[in-house]
Amino acid sequence: MRRVHLEAAEDHVERLARENDPVGAVKELVWNALDADATRVEVVVDLSDLGGVEKVIVIDNGSGITPEGCDSAFERIGGSWKKMTRRTPQLNRFLQGSAGQGRLRGYALGDHIRWTTVADGIDGRLRTTIRASATARNDFEISTPQPTDEPTGTRFEAWGRQSKRLDQLKAHKAVAQLTTELATYLAVYRDVEVIYDGQRIDPEKSIQRRDEYELAFTVNGGPVQAARLRVVEWSMKTDRELHLCDADGITVDITDVGIHAPGFTFTAYVLWESMPEHQGDFLLGEGRLDSHVGALIATARDRLREHFKLRAVQQRREVVQQWKEDGVYPYAGDAVTETDALERETFDLVATTVHRQIPRTARAQRTTLALLREAVRHQPDNMHDLLDEMFKLSADDKEQLKTLLDRTSLATVIKASTSVSDRLTFLTALAHMVFDPEIRRVLKERSQLHKILENEVWVFGERFNLLVSDRSLDAVLDRHLHALGREVRNQTPVRRLDGRAGIVDLMLSRARKEHDRHQHLVVELKAPQVIVGHKEINQIEDYALAVVTDPQFAEVRVEWDFWLVTTDMTEVAKAKAQSTDRPPGCIGQYQRGAASVRVWLRSWAQIIDDCRDRLKYFREQFAHDPTVEQAMEYLHAHHNGRIPDILVPGLPATPTSADTTRPTPPTEPAAAAEPAPSS
Numbered sequence: 001m002r003r004v005h006l007e008a009a010e011d012h013v014e015r016l017a018r019e020n021d022p023v024g025a026v027k028e029l030v031w032n033a034l035d036a037d038a039t040r041v042e043v044v045v046d047l048s049d050l051g052g053v054e055k056v057i058v059i060d061n062g063s064g065i066t067p068e069g070c071d072s073a074f075e076r077i078g079g080s081w082k083k084m085t086r087r088t089p090q091l092n093r094f095l096q097g098s099a100g101q102g103r104l105r106g107y108a109l110g111d112h113i114r115w116t117t118v119a120d121g122i123d124g125r126l127r128t129t130i131r132a133s134a135t136a137r138n139d140f141e142i143s144t145p146q147p148t149d150e151p152t153g154t155r156f157e158a159w160g161r162q163s164k165r166l167d168q169l170k171a172h173k174a175v176a177q178l179t180t181e182l183a184t185y186l187a188v189y190r191d192v193e194v195i196y197d198g199q200r201i202d203p204e205k206s207i208q209r210r211d212e213y214e215l216a217f218t219v220n221g222g223p224v225q226a227a228r229l230r231v232v233e234w235s236m237k238t239d240r241e242l243h244l245c246d247a248d249g250i251t252v253d254i255t256d257v258g259i260h261a262p263g264f265t266f267t268a269y270v271l272w273e274s275m276p277e278h279q280g281d282f283l284l285g286e287g288r289l290d291s292h293v294g295a296l297i298a299t300a301r302d303r304l305r306e307h308f309k310l311r312a313v314q315q316r317r318e319v320v321q322q323w324k325e326d327g328v329y330p331y332a333g334d335a336v337t338e339t340d341a342l343e344r345e346t347f348d349l350v351a352t353t354v355h356r357q358i359p360r361t362a363r364a365q366r367t368t369l370a371l372l373r374e375a376v377r378h379q380p381d382n383m384h385d386l387l388d389e390m391f392k393l394s395a396d397d398k399e400q401l402k403t404l405l406d407r408t409s410l411a412t413v414i415k416a417s418t419s420v421s422d423r424l425t426f427l428t429a430l431a432h433m434v435f436d437p438e439i440r441r442v443l444k445e446r447s448q449l450h451k452i453l454e455n456e457v458w459v460f461g462e463r464f465n466l467l468v469s470d471r472s473l474d475a476v477l478d479r480h481l482h483a484l485g486r487e488v489r490n491q492t493p494v495r496r497l498d499g500r501a502g503i504v505d506l507m508l509s510r511a512r513k514e515h516d517r518h519q520h521l522v523v524e525l526k527a528p529q530v531i532v533g534h535k536e537i538n539q540i541e542d543y544a545l546a547v548v549t550d551p552q553f554a555e556v557r558v559e560w561d562f563w564l565v566t567t568d569m570t571e572v573a574k575a576k577a578q579s580t581d582r583p584p585g586c587i588g589q590y591q592r593g594a595a596s597v598r599v600w601l602r603s604w605a606q607i608i609d610d611c612r613d614r615l616k617y618f619r620e621q622f623a624h625d626p627t628v629e630q631a632m633e634y635l636h637a638h639h640n641g642r643i644p645d646i647l648v649p650g651l652p653a654t655p656t657s658a659d660t661t662r663p664t665p666p667t668e669p670a671a672a673a674e675p676a677p678s679s
Contacts, residue, residue, distance in 0.1 A: 001141060003139055005139055006138040018108055019107055020108070023174045023178075025105035026109070026174070027177065027178060027181055030043065031096040038192075040193045044058075050165070053166035054582045056158065056166075057157050058154065058158070061158075063119060064120075064153055065179050068119070077603065102661070106158050110158030113132050113158045115154055117130070118154075120152060122660050123147075125147065125605065126145035127145065128143055129142070130142050134161075152246045173238070174196070176237060178196055179201055179206055180203075180239075181251055182203065184243075184251070188248060188250075206234050210230065210233070212228060217295045225272070228272075229303055230249070234266065237265055238267065240267065241256070241268070241299065242257045244275050245275060246272070247273035248272055251279065263356070270300045270450075271320075272319065281293040300435070326362060327362070329369065330366075339560070343377060347373055420615060424625075424626055425634040426456055427457075428631040433528070433644070434449075435605075442646055448644060449527065459664065480518040518558045520558060520559070521561045524564050533570040543601045544562045544590060544597045545590065545597075548560075558594075561598050562598070562600065563601075564600070569601065585600050654672075
């Protein structure tokens with residue numbers, strides 16, 4: 001027995017041991033075994049009764065350590081024999097290590113470490129034991145070699161450490177780390193067998209896809225250097241790493257992959273024949289294009305970004321195709337309109353981003369995908385929060401989803417296209433209600449048409465907002481004063497010319513920025529079966545005159561537009577709407593001080609045509625031409641309880657006399673008057 005003292009500061013030895021990385025220590029010991037020409041390496045992790053790691057054993061059938069080599073192997077750091085050659089002495093395999101520090105990594109696995117090695121030396125085959133302890137890290141006890149007929153190889157043992165870090169050795173991640181690091185080596189030397197805790201390390205079983213690219217890089221305008229990039233995608237979970245390898249794929253250094261590729265589990269290998277000469281350079285050269293390693297890493301990362309940009313598109317197609325084959329995809333047939341295609345594109349992007357979190361059973365997949373479709377269709381702005389709530393997205397998934405949606409603005413576009421589609425569908429429904437003879441005969445003015453339009457005030461112009469609905473003229477003026485910032489009003493009621501209080505249907509308002517001028521629109525709706533004549537015109541003019549003649553409002557800078565909206569009108573009314581001294585459709589115009597009032601006679605045909613003209617471009621772009629059936633579905637979905645019974649399947653039409661005016665024979669819609677000029 002003799003003692004060998006390692007000539008190095010003990011704290012330096014402790015740093016080299018890297019005790020917080022037990023998996024790295026196992027990898028180092030496996031590489032040492034392979035560099036010793038082992039064809040089989042087995043790692044055994046023994047557990048205590050409480051489930052903690054009690055002992056770690058690494059056994060190989062390599063050439064072992066000769067007695068004369070023990071002193072040089074354990075008495076100094078560095079100076080490894082591997083620096084003198086690139087090949088193993090017996091099987092001529094590529095060497096991985098050369099720093100001469102591997103033996104120190106054993107302290108990461110236990111406070112007590114021991115090597116039992118059998119090798120063929122000068123005096124024949126001998127067995128030697130080397131022991132060390134964390135209490136004296138620099139001292140190694142080497143036994144007197146003993147003759148033996150045992151096969152060559154080395155058995156490493158570590159025990160006596162109580163550390164939760166050792167639990168890393170029990171995790172699946174340990175197998176994944178070994179697999180990714182040994183992948184290229186085991187691909188070259190297929191006769192090599194590595195067993196970890198009873199499981200054979202077989203990269204081929206975990207490889208989903210492998211791609212290779214030629215790389216070319218230069219440094220400071222020098223000659224072009226050639227390298228290769230190998231990208232391996234795994235079916236297992238593992239850390240993303242960029243392995244810097246020699247020309248044969250043997251890892252020299254490992255660094256961060258340095259790119260975002262959410263949804264992919266992969267390892268990238270850069271193969272360059274001169275990499276062994278630049279071991280450790282990446283610590284100084286990464287990010288510096290004036291160094292060989294820095295320039296090579298930058299080139300490799302650029303190629304990786306291009307690769308995974310294409311792979312993301314391919315993966316989405318593969319996943320969607322599988323859903324279609326399994327019958328769980330929530331859309332049938334091909335997209336008919338541009339809106340449909342846009343919605344599907346958004347759905348595919350969102351659903352494939354989270355596809356790993358979607359349940360695996362067909363029934364659960366079908367339900368989940370249907371819910372996602374509805375979220376995309378109706379709540380695109382909230383997709384990030386909704387998906388995070390549903391699937392508890394990883395940081396990578398959140399980043400990918402945000403990046404894709406923000407870059408393509410699909411959420412905004414789908415929201416806009418859905419809004420346009422809904423408006424076109426409602427116009428079809430509105431036309432059906434006010435023009436169809438059977439429906440307009442029973443359509444109720446206040447409880448149906450009026451209530452529906454309260455939620456669709458955009459038909460009267462995008463510039464207005466709803467202020468009041470179905471309120472007395474007093475309330476209309478109160479709301480007007482509130483908009484002007486004046487809270488006090490004479491409580492004397494405002495009356496029409498005949499002395500009665502007036503009831504208006506809808507009051508819409510817009511505050512114009514220039515000169516603090518306001519504009520109000522008052523809409524008086526008539527049931528579709530009412531043919532507007534003198535009576536109705538007098539009523540709307542009474543409203544207008546009540547406003548303009550009231551001294552409380554005469555000097556207010558405001559423009560009032562009163563619309564009388566109807567399906568049909570008498571010939572006299574048509575003539576009045578086409579007067580030569582007023583704009584088309586204007587039947588009255590009054591001015592008093594700073595306030596002005598105009599009265600318009602508008603037909604539903606004109607209003608619907610105006611709306612369709614505004615939406616014409618979008619209708620053509622989205623190729624959306626809704627059918628009556630789709631229009632009825634929209635009414636049921638958005639205005640349920642407000643539509644005539646005749647439009648509700650299974651219910652008879654029962655008009656109520658209290659809510660309708662006298663029925664008159666239906667006539668064709670009046671010719672549309674010209675739109676009111678914008679003030």
